[in-house]
Amino acid sequence: MSGASRALGRRRFLAAMAGSIALPAVFPRRVLAQATIENPIAPLDQLDPLVWVVTKGAPVRKGRVQLELPQLAENGNSVPMKVSVDSPMTAKEHVRGIHLFSERNPVRNMASFYLGPRAGRAEVVSRVRLAGSQHVVAIAELSDGSFWAGSAAVVVTLSACLDES
Amino acid sequence: MTARVQMPRAAKRGEVIEVRILIQHAMETGYRHDEVGHAIKRNVINAFSCRYNGVEVFRADLSSGIAANPYLQFYTVAEASGAFEFTWIDDEGKQEIERQPIVVSA
Numbered sequence: 001m002s003g004a005s006r007a008l009g010r011r012r013f014l015a016a017m018a019g020s021i022a023l024p025a026v027f028p029r030r031v032l033a034q035a036t037i038e039n040p041i042a043p044l045d046q047l048d049p050l051v052w053v054v055t056k057g058a059p060v061r062k063g064r065v066q067l068e069l070p071q072l073a074e075n076g077n078s079v080p081m082k083v084s085v086d087s088p089m090t091a092k093e094h095v096r097g098i099h100l101f102s103e104r105n106p107v108r109n110m111a112s113f114y115l116g117p118r119a120g121r122a123e124v125v126s127r128v129r130l131a132g133s134q135h136v137v138a139i140a141e142l143s144d145g146s147f148w149a150g151s152a153a154v155v156v157t158l159s160a161c162l163d164e165s
Numbered sequence: 166m167t168a169r170v171q172m173p174r175a176a177k178r179g180e181v182i183e184v185r186i187l188i189q190h191a192m193e194t195g196y197r198h199d200e201v202g203h204a205i206k207r208n209v210i211n212a213f214s215c216r217y218n219g220v221e222v223f224r225a226d227l228s229s230g231i232a233a234n235p236y237l238q239f240y241t242v243a244e245a246s247g248a249f250e251f252t253w254i255d256d257e258g259k260q261e262i263e264r265q266p267i268v269v270s271a
Contacts, residue, residue, distance in 0.1 A: 078232035088170055106196065110230030118222045118242055120181035125238035129194070129230050160194075 041137050041149045043103050050109050053141055054099050055147050065098075065150030067138040069128075069150040076130040085122035085140045085148070089115075095122040096141045103134040105160075110136075117143075129160040168263045170251065175268040176243035184215065184223075185238045186251055186263070195231040208256045210235060218247035243269045 041060035044051055051060070058126040068082040085095045094117040100110040113124045116127070122140075171185040188210065195207025207229065215223040222241045246269045254260040 048215070095231040100230070105230050106194075107228045108227055109231055112226040114224040114226075115239070116222065117219070118220070119240050120242035120243075121240035124225075124237075124238075127236050129192075129232050133201060 027070065041101075041139065041151065043135050044101055044137050048101075050101060051063075051139065053109075054097075054112075054141065058145065059148055060139055060147040060149045064102055064148040065138050065140045067136060067150045067152045069152040069154045070138060070155070072155045072157070073130065074157045076156040076158055078127045078131065079130050079154065079156070080125070081128045081136075082123065082125045083138045083150075084124075087122045088111075089117060089120055089122055090115045092143070094119070094143045096143055098122075098124060099139045099141075100128070101129075101132065101139070103136070103139045105129070105131045105134075130154060130156050132156055132159040168251065168262060170263055170265045172249065172265060173267070175195070175270065178243055178245075178269050178271050180243045181240050182243050182267075183238065183240055185236070186215075187234060187236045188213075188253060188261075189234055190255065192227075192233045192235060193231060196229075206212070206256075210253045210255045210265060212255040213237065213251070215239070215241075216250045216252075217241060217249075218245060224237055243267065 016109050029140060039091055040060050041051065046060060064086040066084050073079040085098065087093060087095045089095065095115050097115065098113045102108050110128055115122060133152050133155045135153050137149055139147055139149045141147055167189040169187045173182050176182050190210050191208065192210065193205055193208040193209055197205045210227050210233050213227060214221055223239045225237065226243045227235060246267060249265045249267060251263040252260060
């Protein structure tokens, strides 16, 4: 009697173990597949803590943001950058902020610009530093709470100095 | 004078005006060393704001990812005559202010 119930207990235990091993083996693959299908802010990750600070987990869609950088920059110490967002800039519908992220810079959150309906035009021009060839991603936050992204790839011949120069 | 502001002196009400500012600042990244090998401390302008008659119309958080002598170009709608006030502060806590008047006609 006691031997049979012990065997049953072991069987149940083994079945439970098999289940717990099989489940995580299936789940991460599915999650990964979803993430690789459409990532509007590639090569960044929407789960990137720097991005999360801006979006608080809200989905980012591709489009409406034009990030203009030269395809080839000879000197990474000063690269002209222009970012504009397709928005009427009215009190009802405007851009709240534009956030610039770098793929390879040591400080990856390069800059954040905060605009409002009084800007009249959602465009900011500046000059950035780039530590090597990389993608730069701009994420815009609109007044309706949606997030849009645009990116640009730059080849940098002489990267911005990280050490002696 | 550590900054140069370029914007129209006069504008019509409702007109979108372009504001350009060039600030003289090394934007030291903190990754460089001097001749004797000591690390040069990071010192960048980390915050910039533009107020138009006391109302903030543009603000930016900057980092070492912005080139030395930072240049910023942005837009705002001319609403009333008055003054633009640009303020920025660096990592050492040095704050600077630049003002520019504007005349707005109806």
